[in-house]
Amino acid sequence: MTPPIPTPPMGDVLLRQDDLALTRPALDQLVQQTAETLGAAPRRVVATLLDNSAAWAVLDLALAEAGLVHLPIPGFFTAPQIAHVLQASGADTLITAAGLALPGLSGTPQPLTLAGTALALHTLAARPVPLPAGTQKITFTSGTTGTPKGVCLGAAGLDQVAQGLVQALAPLDIRRHLCALPLPVLLENVAGLLAPLAAGAECVVLPLARLGLEGSSRFDPATFHAAVMQTRPHSLILLPQMLRAWAGWLAATGQRAPASLRLVAVGGAAVGETLLLAARQVGIPAHEGYGLSEGSSVQTLNLPGADRAGSAGRPLPHARVHVDDRGQIHVAGSLMLGYLGDNAPAPVWWPTGDVGHLDEDGFLHVRGRLRHVLITAFGRNVSPEWVETTLRGQPAIAQAVVFGEARPHLSAVLWPLRPDASDAQLQAAVAEANRALPDYARIGHWVRARADFTPEAGLATANGRPQRQAIETLHAAALYDETAPAFPS
Structure with missing residues (x-):
């Protein structure tokens, strides 16, 4: 019989990667030191192209502390997309894993070791690009055409979402979250890192290959299940295709998700009542949510005790939602500062381009895209x-x-x-x-x-x-x- 995998103890640890366990004082100190290091040279926009790691999380927090703009680049972006986002954002610095070769990079990078990870800091010959005042983060959505579009986010909007989630999830007493999506994906960055840290919960970060993720669409549910069983988290965030594959694998193998799970939030695309119910039958407490980058991530979420399968849930404390006469969904609160390269500020109410309705109990039902x-x-x-x-x-x-x-x-x-x-x-x-x-x-x-x-x-x-x-x-x-x-x- 295979011996049980020891579960990391819950306590004062805020950030964990295998044997690395950072308490609040240790994390704060490392963030401050990193902020001072990065802020010592003239920089403005710092791009990161890294796997999930404690180093990624520390960099994200340190760049905010230093007043620098963070441009997280997903690892699944193609080489042309990476070149586009670097140029469009005016990034003057790029931090990668040590030894990573990218087309167009020249010169000798500065070595940097952070949270046990060897990194390379590249200085780029950038042309400064106008940014909305107060921009802290630029997230690029790939869009339906594949050409990334830059969304400029401010500290206030990001904090509103994090605090709204802290308030909404307080009754669940979530003490450990496993980051199951790439951290450059805004949903995981905000709801899976910033919100748990704000609540004093532990964030577990593992390389994506340890979670069965490869690229943007390859997912091995057996590898993922092993990671979940090892870490025993209280919460996860999944994409619908990940939920479908994991639930199907559990059903086919006669296994169940660990009883530690209290919430598995699912977003990024429509989920459907059938999949949610199938997931719950194998022990996955799946609950659908809805959000968009222009709103700094998630706006609505179903929760245990406030759940309507087939809907995207009720608005979270930081969000307001209304539907116009055409059926288009509009959101307010925690909105972006604007698009990169567009001087127009975001309106008070953002037209999402999605169609749906609010039912009599305030649950949002999303039908699809207006233009589709x-x-x-x-x-x-x-x-x-x-x-x-x-x-x-x-x-x-x-x-x-x-x-x-x-x-x-x-x-x-x-x-x-x-x-x-x-x-x-x-x-x-x-x-x-x-x-x-x-x-x-x-x-x-x-x-x-x-x-x-x-x-x-x-x-x-x-x-x-x-x-x-x-x-x-x-x-x-x-x-x-x-x-x-x-x-x-």
Whole structure:
């Protein structure tokens, strides 16, 4: 019998990475020392391109302490995207792992060791770029086109979100959080690092490979489960595809999530009631939330005791939400300072571009993107994301993208959860999903995807959102040939 993995004790530790355990005084001292080191030279915008680590967390806190702007670059960004964000932000400094080779870097970097990690500090020949006053962090969203767009965030907005989460999660008494997403992803940075630290909880940071994450879309649930069992956290933040894979793996292996978990927040895309309930059956206390970079991360969240599966939850203490006559969701509170390269300040109410409604109990229901709404040949407005979420709720379907503008019925491109899934299984999954949809939103025709929806295949953005135009172009002949069979023979 395999001996149980010892669980790190909970106590006064705020930041932990394997044998490194930093208490509040030790963390504060290291942050102050790092701030003084970085602030000793003339700098303005410091970019980091690093794996998850205690060093990343210390740098994030130290740059804020030093009054420098932090530009966290996700490791899944491509080389052209990295070059774009460095140039667009006017970054004058880049901190990477020691020995990392990047195109365009010249000169000898300055060595820096921080929290046991060997780093390299590169000085860049940057052209200063105007930034909104008070910018503390620049987060780049990859967008639907794959071209990153810079969102400038201030200390006040980031702190509002962190404090709002501290207040909302206080009844759960979360004492340990495992950072399961890349720390440059704003949701994990704010809700998974700044908020727990503000609450005096312990943050556990591990290299992404130890969590089964590779790139933007490869995820091994077995490796992830081992990390969760070893660290025994009270909370996690997951993307829907991670939740789907982990819950499916637990169900297939007859295992359960650890009883230590009190909240698994899920965001980044629509989750769906079917997936949430399946996750809870294997011990994952999954709760859906909603937010956007322009709002400094999360705005609404379902919580134990205040939960409505299928919704994105109620607004958190720092956020206000309303829906206009067109069904577009607007948010206020903790808003960004503005976009990089755009002098226009953010309005008091930010139009999100998402459509949905608030129910009678204040729960937000998100249907999809306003600009993605399809108008069928019968004049019915359909949000494809709504239908796609229903399709992905079927165990056989991993990804789905729906089309149907000006056509008599909707069509879908499907990627199965398992490569050996048969066409009959996919057809049965579509039929089951259709039973949960009104007639005008049902799938009348579908095709099996020719490739997985990944950035490497050119069918997704760097953060995993489907490239709808590319998917439609690749499958147009099969999608719109109504004489062809719905799936390959």
